[in-house]
Amino acid sequence: MADKLRIAIAAGGTAGHINPALALAEELRDRGHEVTFYGRPSKLEGTLVPAAGFDLVPVEVTGFDRSRPWTALTSLYRVWSAKRALGKLFRAQGAPDVACGFGAYVEVPLLGWCKDAHVPYLLHEQNSVPGLANKMMAAHAERVCISVPAAREVFARADKPELVVLTGNPVRRSVIAGSRGAGREALDIPADATLLLVFGGSLGARTLNEGMAALKERLLAVDGLYVVQSTGKGGYDAAAEALALTEDQARRWRLLPYIDNMGDVLASADLVLSRAGASSIAEIAALGVPSVLVPYPFATADHQTTNARYLTDAGAAVLFTDEEVSGEAFAEKLLTLVTDAQERGAMRERARGLAQDRAAVKLADELEAVARA
Known part of the structure; x- marks a missing residue:
């Protein structure tokens, strides 16, 4: 050593x-x-x-x-x-x-x-x-x-x-080691179901919550689709009221204020709908999950849009603006992706090609090289 x-x-x-x-x-x-x-x-x-x-x-x-x-x-x-x-x-x-x-x-x-x-x-x-x-x-x-x-x-x-x-943005091992099986078991979601994971960062995202409420019936009409939606702690009550899920619907649509075991939950997802903060981009890329990204429009110098380009330029994600979430093009693309396993598979391979899961290793190598120069 x-x-x-x-x-x-x-x-x-x-x-x-x-x-x-x-x-x-x-x-x-x-x-x-x-x-x-x-x-x-x-x-x-x-x-x-x-x-x-x-x-x-x-x-x-x-x-x-x-x-x-x-x-x-x-x-x-x-x-x-x-x-x-x-x-x-x-x-x-x-x-x-x-x-x-x-x-x-x-x-x-x-x-x-x-x-x-x-x-x-x-x-x-x-x-x-x-x-x-x-x-x-x-x-x-x-x-x-x-x-x-x-x-x-x-x-x-x-x-x-x-x-x-x-080098990429280092992601903690608790996330990289996420288990699809453990995530599905924790959420009580069948192994063969398609899982759409929605989150807007630690504070949530009102636009995403409202967009999901508008698409509730069309998403629940997709056979075998489950939704896990993290609203942010401040947005949970409003999202629950807007969705008005019946007991039967709630079996397939899990509404949560916050996700603690993000590694397992992200690993269990087939598609992610998310904001484009640096940490979210890094975690999505590290686990190779196909994504639909909606950058926060008021971020400094619109840096979330630039962050998102890291994945969209690689063909691992698609991007929509905040205003587009209420439009038909957004709805059609999201519905296409939850039903098209082949397109999701191609996006997943492109995300894995970025080798984001090795960012901590690359950064540590650079640090050791500088220390011993």
Whole structure:
């Protein structure tokens, strides 16, 4: 086995930053390396990181509000203070051999210290439209690893062609290891049924919920079709009222506020209808599930549409806008896909061809290479 490395990871704020970082950390831990996270205990990383069995070193920073420029002063002071505290910690306990930032503002003091101390670091960008923190820290990164090709042009440098590497977006093993059989058993859905899975991310999607209600009778008329619809916790009551499922209909249409065992449920699906957040795209691709994608129309710089192109350009998904969900073209395509196993099979093979399930391995390889260069 390769020599053991001390690896620092900065990720925080949202599951979209933290879960890919945890997927990388799982791969690195299996390779025998020591992994430590740096983040804000009061945020989501304060729950997810310790639950996954990794240490979290507190780093207290805040972003700034562009509409209130004076908040930049407080933000800069906290970055400076956090960077100084990290320097003191590393002098006492030993410095990392390499670091990796996942785009949240909490990475700035760690990677700033690495730059000054000549410790190599990588960045990972989950979205097609990179965030401010990664753009700030890219100048001194040894590698910028991207999830989709559309992010390349933001970071590409003629003097350093090896800088940008397409690794994909790491997906946690609990998702990749999802079992079709376990998912079907948990949902009490027959093994030979066709399963349409609908979800809009952790907060749900009102447009998808309303579109499904409008198509209820046509979907339930398809023999052997089951629907699992995750509404988001805030949308469950409205979706239940709109669907008004009878007891008999509810046997084939499972309405849930949230899905905990996403790996098994996604593995059990024959077709997915979803928003196009970076994590959703990564998980759908990793498990090779054919998909119909409806990007959130108010995402920054319309990045969900660009995210979706990763799958649609490969022929693994079809894309509709939010406005099109109420139209006949959307209805006809969704009904065609739930009845056409051959077309779904071709889409599944194209999704698998993206090798998204190996993203954590590729990112870990890049990190080891940089550390030992």
